[in-house]
Amino acid sequence: MQIEADGGSRGNPGPAGYGAVVRDVVTGKVLAERSAGLGTATNNVAEYSGLIAGLQAAIELGATAVEARLDSKLVVEQMSGRWRVKHPQLQPLASEAAALARRLGAVRYEWIPRARNAHADRLANEAMDAQAGRPTRRVAVPATWTGATGHPTRLLLLRHGQTELSAQRRYSGRGDPELTAVGERQASAAAARLSTMGDVRAVVCSPLRRARRTAEVVAGALGTELTIHDGLIEADFGAWEGLTFAQARERDPDLHARWLADTAVAPPGGESMDVVHHRVRRVRDELLAASGGATLVLVSHVTPIKSLLRMALDVGPSLLHRLHLDVASLSIAEFYPDGPASVRLVNDTSYLGTP
Incomplete structure (x- = not known):
């Protein structure tokens, strides 16, 4: 998603307000607007307040990566870590913005000319006008674009780290190989990534060692x-366990x-994909009933x-046969209480680097 934020003060310090817009980064569609008057404040306080409101709105919309655009060079440079935050009034605001950014996981800050920040600037001026008792014209923007209502249960779906069988591209179901040294590093990298993604209520994992060890690293970091939930175990490949695709095809x-x-x-001697699907559906329904509206990390396997x-x-x-999932990859699915669902991320391995 993309945030455009602005703040202003008529007097500096003087009557102040902020505006923030959240857009779909691909289509440019407005997903949310935020604005408010701040009473008497400085321009920089208003700028930071606009950024904070935009980050909060992006979190509410389920964003995991954000591009924040502001026409305040000071805020952009300070939030990017290139300038120190020296003013005592700005330090708590910068800390609050940084904490929100960590919940989102990935935030990139960009300075833009004021002319390209007209929407947020208009919202800030409308907020200051409303604060002064002047009439303003506002168009309501829905909080979401999916039609779903309520707060979703967010499932952060992490595949376990590398094993010898996964490195050799062999069927690996109920066999119980351990993580390789690469797999251990992948688990640590995934844990670091997940620690930036907001409050996680619990980590739930398959009983197999490769998933359990990955989950232990994640839970420790968080x-x-x-x-441990038996329902998240990998499919049983029966007689094909440990074989390559070509070997299984040649055998049967x-x-x-x-x-x-x-x-x-x-x-x-194994398990059909339908059986796995029904088993995993029961797990999902159980987790939604027990943890509705929470964020959970599920450490499992390709098929679940x-x-x-x-x-x-x-x-x-x-x-099932058209989607590829790498070891230690992250996908995100959200399930709303009134039925709709959405997929936010698939097979992200950007945090792994080079093994």
């Missing part, structure tokens, strides 16, 4: 309780082809995570 060519084409078909993304997108089983 200072959050860890719960007809069955393998049918398995790829029909989610009701199971590997020899794909199933949750499939539910959020409300699409058919073809997604």
Whole structure:
């Protein structure tokens, strides 16, 4: 998302107000507006207040990455860490803005000329006019664009770190390999990323060691309780466990082809994708009932995570074979209490760097 924020003071210090706009970064559509009068304040206090209001609105809308545009070079340079915040009035405001930015995870600050900040400038001036008792004209903007109501349950879906089998691209279901050294580093990198994404109520993970170890690192970094849930275990690949795709196809060519084409078909001695999907749906329903409106980290495996993304997108089983999820990748799905859902992120590995 994109934030445009502005603040002004008629006298500096004098009657002050701020305005903030949140837009879809791709379409430019306005998603939220915020403005208010501040009584008597300086221009810089108003500028910071506009940024804080914009960041808060972006959090309410579920943003995980934001581009913040302001025509205050001071605020941009200070929030980017290039200038120190020396004024005692600005220090608590800068700290509040920084805390909100950490909840969002990724915020980039950009200075823009005042002419390109006209919308936020108008809101700030309307707020100052309203504060002075002058009439203003405002158009209400809905808080969301999905039609959903209520506060969603946000699921941060993390695939476990690398194992020897995942590095070799072998079917890895109920086998229980440990993380490699690379996988341990990936778990730490994912934990650092998740620690910037706001309040997490709990970390819930599969009982398998690769997921459990990844979850332990995450829960330790977040200072959050860890719960093991058997329903988040990977699919059972039966006789194909430990085989490559080519080896499984060579072993059971007809069955393998049918398995790829029909989610009701199971590997020899294994579990069908339909069975996994129904199992994961029960887990989702249980978590939504117990933790409605909270943010949860779910550390699991390819098939359960794909199933949750499939539910959020409300699409058919073809997604299972068309969506790629890397080890230690992060995806985000949100489920609203009145039924709608949305996918915010898929297969993000930007925080991993080079193994």
